[in-house]
Amino acid sequence: MIDFSPKALDTSEVMAWAKAELGVEIKLFSSGRSLHGYGINPLTPEEWIRFMGLLLLANHPSKPTVVDTRWVGHRLLAGYAALRWSRNTSHYLQLPQAVQL
Numbered sequence: 001m002i003d004f005s006p007k008a009l010d011t012s013e014v015m016a017w018a019k020a021e022l023g024v025e026i027k028l029f030s031s032g033r034s035l036h037g038y039g040i041n042p043l044t045p046e047e048w049i050r051f052m053g054l055l056l057l058a059n060h061p062s063k064p065t066v067v068d069t070r071w072v073g074h075r076l077l078a079g080y081a082a083l084r085w086s087r088n089t090s091h092y093l094q095l096p097q098a099v100q101l
Contacts, residue, residue, distance in 0.1 A: 002037035003071040028099040
Protein backbone atom coordinates (compact mmCIF):
# COMPACT_ATOMS: atom_id res chain seq x y z
CA MET A 1 0.00 0.00 0.00
CA ILE A 2 1.23 3.45 -0.87
CA ASP A 3 -0.28 6.80 0.01
CA PHE A 4 0.83 9.17 -2.72
CA SER A 5 1.10 12.89 -2.14
CA PRO A 6 -1.69 14.98 -3.62
CA LYS A 7 -0.91 16.15 -7.15
CA ALA A 8 2.25 14.01 -7.21
CA LEU A 9 2.18 12.86 -10.81
CA ASP A 10 -0.45 11.82 -13.27
CA THR A 11 -1.73 8.26 -12.89
CA SER A 12 0.30 6.69 -15.69
CA GLU A 13 3.49 8.29 -14.29
CA VAL A 14 2.68 6.95 -10.80
CA MET A 15 2.29 3.40 -12.09
CA ALA A 16 5.48 3.61 -14.18
CA TRP A 17 7.37 5.10 -11.22
CA ALA A 18 6.23 2.29 -8.86
CA LYS A 19 7.34 -0.37 -11.34
CA ALA A 20 10.71 1.26 -12.09
CA GLU A 21 11.67 2.54 -8.63
CA LEU A 22 10.01 0.02 -6.32
CA GLY A 23 9.78 -3.04 -8.53
CA VAL A 24 6.08 -3.50 -7.81
CA GLU A 25 2.95 -3.50 -9.91
CA ILE A 26 0.12 -1.53 -8.35
CA LYS A 27 -3.54 -0.73 -8.83
CA LEU A 28 -4.45 2.90 -8.24
CA PHE A 29 -7.44 4.27 -6.36
CA SER A 30 -8.49 7.88 -5.89
CA SER A 31 -10.05 9.15 -2.68
CA GLY A 32 -10.67 12.60 -4.11
CA ARG A 33 -7.69 14.21 -2.39
CA SER A 34 -4.90 11.80 -3.29
CA LEU A 35 -3.98 8.56 -4.98
CA HIS A 36 -3.50 5.28 -3.18
CA GLY A 37 -1.57 2.36 -4.62
CA TYR A 38 -2.30 -1.25 -3.72
CA GLY A 39 0.29 -3.85 -4.65
CA ILE A 40 -0.71 -6.90 -6.65
CA ASN A 41 1.44 -9.36 -4.66
CA PRO A 42 1.78 -9.66 -0.88
CA LEU A 43 5.17 -8.92 0.71
CA THR A 44 6.98 -10.81 3.44
CA PRO A 45 7.71 -8.78 6.61
CA GLU A 46 11.32 -8.28 5.46
CA GLU A 47 10.21 -7.18 1.96
CA TRP A 48 7.67 -4.80 3.51
CA ILE A 49 10.33 -3.06 5.64
CA ARG A 50 12.59 -2.66 2.59
CA PHE A 51 9.63 -1.42 0.53
CA MET A 52 8.73 1.18 3.17
CA GLY A 53 12.37 2.30 3.34
CA LEU A 54 12.38 2.80 -0.43
CA LEU A 55 9.22 4.89 -0.09
CA LEU A 56 10.95 7.12 2.47
CA LEU A 57 13.72 7.72 -0.07
CA ALA A 58 11.36 8.32 -3.01
CA ASN A 59 11.05 12.09 -2.80
CA HIS A 60 13.83 14.13 -4.41
CA PRO A 61 14.44 17.75 -3.33
CA SER A 62 14.32 19.13 -6.88
CA LYS A 63 11.24 17.16 -8.02
CA PRO A 64 7.57 17.12 -7.03
CA THR A 65 6.75 15.07 -3.92
CA VAL A 66 5.61 11.58 -4.86
CA VAL A 67 5.02 9.76 -1.58
CA ASP A 68 3.43 10.96 1.66
CA THR A 69 6.45 10.18 3.86
CA ARG A 70 4.64 11.05 7.09
CA TRP A 71 2.20 8.21 6.36
CA VAL A 72 5.17 5.87 5.75
CA GLY A 73 6.82 6.90 9.02
CA HIS A 74 3.63 6.35 11.01
CA ARG A 75 3.14 2.92 9.41
CA LEU A 76 6.72 1.86 10.17
CA LEU A 77 6.32 2.91 13.79
CA ALA A 78 3.05 0.99 14.06
CA GLY A 79 4.50 -2.07 12.32
CA TYR A 80 1.68 -2.39 9.78
CA ALA A 81 0.10 -0.49 6.91
CA ALA A 82 -3.57 0.19 6.30
CA LEU A 83 -5.43 2.55 4.06
CA ARG A 84 -8.99 3.79 4.45
CA TRP A 85 -11.84 2.26 2.42
CA SER A 86 -14.56 4.47 3.87
CA ARG A 87 -15.97 7.98 3.79
CA ASN A 88 -16.94 8.54 7.41
CA THR A 89 -16.81 12.35 7.48
CA SER A 90 -17.25 15.25 5.07
CA HIS A 91 -13.44 15.72 5.10
CA TYR A 92 -13.22 12.81 2.64
CA LEU A 93 -14.47 13.73 -0.80
CA GLN A 94 -15.51 10.28 -1.98
CA LEU A 95 -15.21 6.55 -1.42
CA PRO A 96 -11.98 5.27 -2.97
CA GLN A 97 -12.56 4.48 -6.64
CA ALA A 98 -10.37 2.51 -9.04
CA VAL A 99 -8.50 4.71 -11.48
CA GLN A 100 -9.09 3.50 -15.02
CA LEU A 101 -6.11 3.93 -17.35
